[in-house]
Amino acid sequence: xxxxxxxxxxxxxxxxxxxxxxxxxxxxxxxxxxxxxxxxxxxxxxxxxxxxxxxxxxxxxxxxxxxxxxxxxxxxxxxxxxxxxxxxxxxxxxxxxxxxxxxxxxxxxxxxxxxxxxxxxxxxxxxxxxxxxxxxxxxxxxxxxxxxxxxxxxxxxxxxxxxxxxxxxxxxxxxxxxxxxxxxxxxxxxxxxxxxxxxxxxxxxxxxxxxxxxxxxxxxxxxxxxxxxxxxxxxxxxxxxxxxxxxxxxxxxx
Amino acid sequence: xxxxxxxxxxxxxxxxxxxxxxxxxxxxxxxxxxxxxxxxxxxxxxxxxxxxxxxxxxxxxxxxxxxxxxxxxxxxxxxxxxxxxxxxxxxxxxxxxxxxxxxxxxxxxxxxxxxxxxxxxxxxxxxxxxxxxxxxxxxxxxxxxxxxxxxxxxxxxxxxxxxxxxxxxxxxxxxxxxxxxxxxxxxxxxxxxxxxxxxxxxxxxxxxxxxxxxxxxxxxxxxxxxxxxxxxxxxxxxxxxxxxxxxxxxxxxxxxxxxxxxxxxxxxxxxxxxxxxxxxxxxxxxxxxxxxxxxxxxxxxxxxxxxxxxxxxxxxxxxxxxxxxxxxxxxxxxxxxxxxxxxxxxxxxxxxxxxxxxxxxxxxxxxxxxxxxxxxxxxxxxxxxxxxxxxxxxxxxxxxxxxxxxxxxxxxxxxxxxxxxxxxxxxxxxxxxxxxxxxxxxxxxxxxxxxxxxxxxxxxxxxxxxxxxxxxxxxxxxxxxxxxxxxxxxxxxxxxxxxxxxxxxxxxxxxxxxxxxxxxxxxxxxxxxxxxxxxxxxxxxxxxxxxxxxxxx
Numbered sequence: 001x002x003x004x005x006x007x008x009x010x011x012x013x014x015x016x017x018x019x020x021x022x023x024x025x026x027x028x029x030x031x032x033x034x035x036x037x038x039x040x041x042x043x044x045x046x047x048x049x050x051x052x053x054x055x056x057x058x059x060x061x062x063x064x065x066x067x068x069x070x071x072x073x074x075x076x077x078x079x080x081x082x083x084x085x086x087x088x089x090x091x092x093x094x095x096x097x098x099x100x101x102x103x104x105x106x107x108x109x110x111x112x113x114x115x116x117x118x119x120x121x122x123x124x125x126x127x128x129x130x131x132x133x134x135x136x137x138x139x140x141x142x143x144x145x146x147x148x149x150x151x152x153x154x155x156x157x158x159x160x161x162x163x164x165x166x167x168x169x170x171x172x173x174x175x176x177x178x179x180x181x182x183x184x185x186x187x188x189x190x191x192x193x194x195x196x197x198x199x200x201x202x203x204x205x206x207x208x209x210x211x212x213x214x215x216x217x218x219x220x221x222x223x224x225x226x227x228x229x230x231x232x233x234x235x236x237x238x239x240x241x242x243x244x245x246x247x248x249x250x251x252x253x254x
Numbered sequence: 255x256x257x258x259x260x261x262x263x264x265x266x267x268x269x270x271x272x273x274x275x276x277x278x279x280x281x282x283x284x285x286x287x288x289x290x291x292x293x294x295x296x297x298x299x300x301x302x303x304x305x306x307x308x309x310x311x312x313x314x315x316x317x318x319x320x321x322x323x324x325x326x327x328x329x330x331x332x333x334x335x336x337x338x339x340x341x342x343x344x345x346x347x348x349x350x351x352x353x354x355x356x357x358x359x360x361x362x363x364x365x366x367x368x369x370x371x372x373x374x375x376x377x378x379x380x381x382x383x384x385x386x387x388x389x390x391x392x393x394x395x396x397x398x399x400x401x402x403x404x405x406x407x408x409x410x411x412x413x414x415x416x417x418x419x420x421x422x423x424x425x426x427x428x429x430x431x432x433x434x435x436x437x438x439x440x441x442x443x444x445x446x447x448x449x450x451x452x453x454x455x456x457x458x459x460x461x462x463x464x465x466x467x468x469x470x471x472x473x474x475x476x477x478x479x480x481x482x483x484x485x486x487x488x489x490x491x492x493x494x495x496x497x498x499x500x501x502x503x504x505x506x507x508x509x510x511x512x513x514x515x516x517x518x519x520x521x522x523x524x525x526x527x528x529x530x531x532x533x534x535x536x537x538x539x540x541x542x543x544x545x546x547x548x549x550x551x552x553x554x555x556x557x558x559x560x561x562x563x564x565x566x567x568x569x570x571x572x573x574x575x576x577x578x579x580x581x582x583x584x585x586x587x588x589x590x591x592x593x594x595x596x597x598x599x600x601x602x603x604x605x606x607x608x609x610x611x612x613x614x615x616x617x618x619x620x621x622x623x624x625x626x627x628x629x630x631x632x633x634x635x636x637x638x639x640x641x642x643x644x645x646x647x648x649x650x651x652x653x654x655x656x657x658x659x660x661x662x663x664x665x666x667x668x669x670x671x672x673x674x675x676x677x678x679x680x681x682x683x684x685x686x687x688x689x690x691x692x693x694x695x696x697x698x699x700x701x702x703x704x705x706x707x708x709x710x711x712x713x714x715x716x717x718x719x720x721x722x723x724x725x726x727x728x729x730x731x732x733x734x735x736x737x738x739x740x741x742x743x744x745x746x747x748x749x750x751x752x753x754x755x756x757x758x759x760x761x762x763x764x765x766x767x768x769x770x771x772x773x774x775x776x777x778x779x780x781x782x783x784x785x786x787x788x789x790x791x792x793x794x795x796x797x798x799x800x801x802x803x804x805x806x807x
Contacts, residue, residue: 027321031348149360153308153320229800230357238356241348242748 001040001065004029009036010251011071013062013089017080018175019141021046021163024079028236031244035251038074040065042085044168052170054178055081059088066095073097075251079236080104080209081175084182087191099192099199100247103233105210106190106217107183112209113176114144120172127169138164147206147232156237189214193221200224200250202243204231224250255421257283258806260441260470262428262515264288265295266788267767267795268476269407271750274799276414280806283468284420287427287446288510291454294404296478296507296768297788298454301554301610302396302403302618303376304362304369305785307355309394311373315708317390321355324392331377331386332779339527339775342745342753346774349748350786350793358789361796365406369394370618372708376784378557378699380581381572386781391708393785399612399619403788425449425458426466428515431473431522431763438522438762440469455545457509471806472762474750474798476791479740479768480513480532481506482546487737492530496580497587502667504538504550506738515769519744524763525755528742528776536582536594537575538736542645550736551614551642556606556713557700559598560683560720564591566671568679571695575606580781583735591668594733597658597680601725603643604635605715614638630712648732655680655721658728665732677721684719739787741778743771749805750798764802766794773797 002022012035014025022039023046029037043061044052053061062085066074072095078086083104090096105111120126142152142160152160192199201223203212212227219225226246231238259275261268264286272282286292306312307324328351334340373394379387396402414420428443445464452458480486482505491499520526541549555575562568563586573582575596586594598606612619615638617626629636635643643649650661659673686692690701700717703709718725744765745753750773752763771777772790 147357150356151308151310151359153355154318155320155322230353239349239352241345241352245345 001038003069004037005032005035007036009034011036011038011074012247013038013066013074013076015040015062015076015078015082015085016042016045017082018171019045019163019167020079021159021166023159024234025236027240028244031240032247038065038069038071042082044171046163046166049166049168052168052174054174055084055088058085059092062089063093063095066093071095075100075247077102077247078104080233081179083188084179087188087195090195090197091191096197098250099195099197100250101188101192101199101201101218102243103202103204103207103210103235104188105214106187108180109184110213114141117176121176126172130167130169130172133164135161144208145233146238147204147230148208150232150238189217189221192218192223198253200226200246202235202246203227204233204235204238205229206231207233209233224253255281255283257281257421257468257470259283259472259474259802260285260468261474261476262441263295263476263478263767264293264422265476265478265767265791266297266404266407267791268474269294269404269411270792270795271474271476271766271799272411272420273407274796275803276411276419278803279419280803282420283423283470285423285426285428285441285443285468287425288458289424289449289452290422291452292510293408294401296481296511297791298400298404299507299611299613300400300403300788301612301615302399302788303374303785304394304396305354305392305783305789306359306394307351307392309359309373311369311371311394312391314371315373315391317373319390319392321351323389324351324355326384327387327389327783330382330384331781331783333386333781334779336528339745340779342747342774343528343771343776343779345748346777347779350773350777350790353793354789358793362406367402367406368397370397372712374713375703375706375709376576377579377782378577379572380578386578386581388783391706392783395618397618398621399615400788401612401619402621423466429518431518432467432469433522436761438473438760440467441473442467453545455508457547472764472802474764474766474802475515475519475744475752475769476766476795477515477769478511479743480516481511481737481739482509483511483513484737486513487532487534490529490532495530496584498590500587500592500735502592502734503737504540504734505546505548506535506538506550506552506736508546513740516743519752519763519765522763523754523760524752524765525745526743526775527745528771531741531776531778531780533579533739533741533778533782534583535579535736535738536586536733538734539642539646539648539731540734542642542647545613550734552610552736553731553733554608554610555596556602556709556715557696557703558602558606558715558717559596560680562595562597562676563589564593564595564666564668565589566595566676569594572699574696574699592735593667595662595671596731596733597676597720598729599718599720599722599725600727600729601718602715603639603729604633606713607635607639609638609642643729648734650730651727653723653727655728658730662730662732680720684721687717687719739782740768741771741780741782742776743769745775746770746773746794748797749801750794751801764798766798767791770794
């Protein structure tokens with residue numbers, strides 16, 4: 001866990017995506033000047049490690065962190081899989097005032113994954129592939145997470161490799177199989193509507209997983225939708241300035 | 255024509271905005287006070303340097319660059335310190351570095367632009383990790399220099415002209431922005447005497463032969479800075495920060511770079527910010543073969559030449575060639591004179607002198623590989639440099655230091671140089687060469703630069719004694735202050751919409767390129783990192799074009 005910014009600043013909790021870590025927000029945090037920013041490595045990820053967990057369990061853990069810090073009325077920002085966690089957190093903890101969904105479609109209905117992803121969902125095979133995944137494969141996945149033409153710098157490649165090493169293999173079936181079913185049964189746009197809290201959705205126009213095609217679905221449930229045309233699946237890394245400005249603007253929206 | 259958008263200025267920023275608008279099917283009227291030969295404006299004359307971060311070219315040379323390092327350098331150089339006036343510039347700086355580390359190279363590559371494999375290292379900084387300057391080489395030279403940067407946007411725009419989407423009004427000087435109900439709805443101005451045959455860059459007649467008025471849903475001002483308007487430069491010169499404004503200024507840009515649209519836009523309600531920030535070079539020499547009045551060329555010198563003020567005192571560290579433009583300017587002006595001296599050897603001039611500008615680099619401008627290799631790697635200085643050495647009024651060439659000093663004193667505008675004092679300083683520096691280490695920081699910087707392959711091969715001569723006749727003859731160059739860039743300008747938001755003094759958007763008015771301080775009204779803050787001016791024109795012109803294509807019905 002890491003906390004940045006002034007103690008009296010409006011609280012923001014940043015929730016990273018599948019296979020990531022709190023370092024994916026390293027570029028964003030300095031731009032959220034004045035905010036109290038809380039970041040955690042999710043269960044099965046980064047320095048937290050431990051067994052894999054689904055979004056609900058992740059949300060309970062994050063709620064525990066917020067409780068221990070005595071934080072409420074937070075803005076929960078979830079990137080990719082972190083969006084599921086942000087929504088679960090908002091639904092169950094009562095500590096969230098606003099939700100920001102970054103680069104996450106309501107479900108997998110028209111998502112594109114890197115080739116070979118189904119292998120990762122097989123028991124044992126997935127674990128072995130994960131353990132012995134060559135660096136180039138991890139780099140290829142990292143490249144899929146940004147817009148075409150965006151150059152994944154050495155810092156980010158190194159981070160991806162470390163995050164991959166720290167990742168618990170049990171996360172693969174949770175994200176690739178169970179999550180598909182969950183989202184199909186209860187897509188995020190439905191959850192946003194039922195939640196009833198102010199929600200902003202930030203989409204990358206060149207997102208290679210989801211595109212920005214879900215803009216209309218989110219708008220239909222009353223969310224504020226912002227598309228960053230040149231960003232891919234990781235606007236927090238690719239266009240941190242725009243994302244930070246949007247979050248700060250959203251926080252003062254009435 | 256009934257245009258959707260009027261673009262004022264057919265320089266790079268105007269062409270980029272027009273290109274993006276035409277791509278989206280909008281009708282554009284482009285007005286410019288010069289003739290068709292001047293399409294591309296100042297960018298045509300430029301060297302075509304582009305600021306890219308963590309590029310494949312850098313990686314191939316083993317340069318480890320990153321968004322984080324580039325942000326550190328940009329913010330250290332910009333040194334933004336004004337709450338209101340730097341609000342949008344800060345936002346633009348953030349967005350621009352993201353683009354330079356992200357999509358910029360691909361965007362230009364898709365348009366057909368290519369860069370050279372050797373990456374240049376400009377503005378090496380003030381010696382502080384968090385201060386001014388580039389931590390690593392980032393200056394990517396366009397294969398084809400400035401004209402090629404113009405071409406990749408001009409060709410599609412001329413295609414759109416054929417299809418009837420774009421129309422040009424040359425010799426149309428805008429004198430007024432029409433404001434109705436608080437919004438800009440068009441332009442009025444004078445038609446200037448035609449001069450179809452006048453060559454590019456030559457000063458043109460100001461005789462008017464008619465008037466015009468055009469209306470559109472939006473006006474994009476992309477008219478450039480104040481670079482040739484010495485009156486405005488003197489008016490806004492930051493004396494308290496840099497010292498007294500030079501009496502002799504020579505012009506690094508053509509006469510049409512007059513800054514008129516700044517005042518015209520201000521009259522219409524636009525906010526102009528950071529006027530006191532400008533970017534003028536200290537290495538100006540008078541062009542012996544001028545195109546525009548008072549035509550100055552900038553020497554791009556490697557780090558080895560010794561730099562003295564007008565009185566012949568060596569400039570304090572780290573004011574070495576290509577390190578810290580504004581810092582050196584201040585050091586030169588500090589003793590009350592407005593010029594300085596470079597003293598070097600034939601060996602240094604051959605390897606370390608380049609001249610800025612497309613016309614001074616015919617090999618790269620014409621994309622001639624053979625000529626480029628021959629002129630850059632063969633013995634002797636490149637042709638254009640040698641021509642200046644022979645014909646330039648600022649050059650002194652001599653076999654002995656005494657002859658050199660006599661020559662310098664003939665062209666000095668200020669105090670006479672004392673031979674013995676100059677000799678003492680040069681001998682002192684030469685003595686420091688005995689070991690691979692020493693206390694002369696400039697020599698350390700030279701050794702340091704040679705650890706970078708690109709510098710070692712093309713840019714930095716092996717250290718040697720200045721007074722060693724084997725490396726002669728000796729050369730002295732009188733360097734004048736050369737006017738170039740306006741770093742402040744019209745305040746704009748990230749969509750290039752012009753902002754009023756109260757912070758609200760002025761409907762209908764957009765600004766891009768140098769007139770908008772390359773974005774926001776001063777994306778560079780106090781100092782530029784180089785290779786950022788063309789890029790700023792492209793980024794802000796593109797922002798205006800994309801925003802209008804999105805918002806216009």
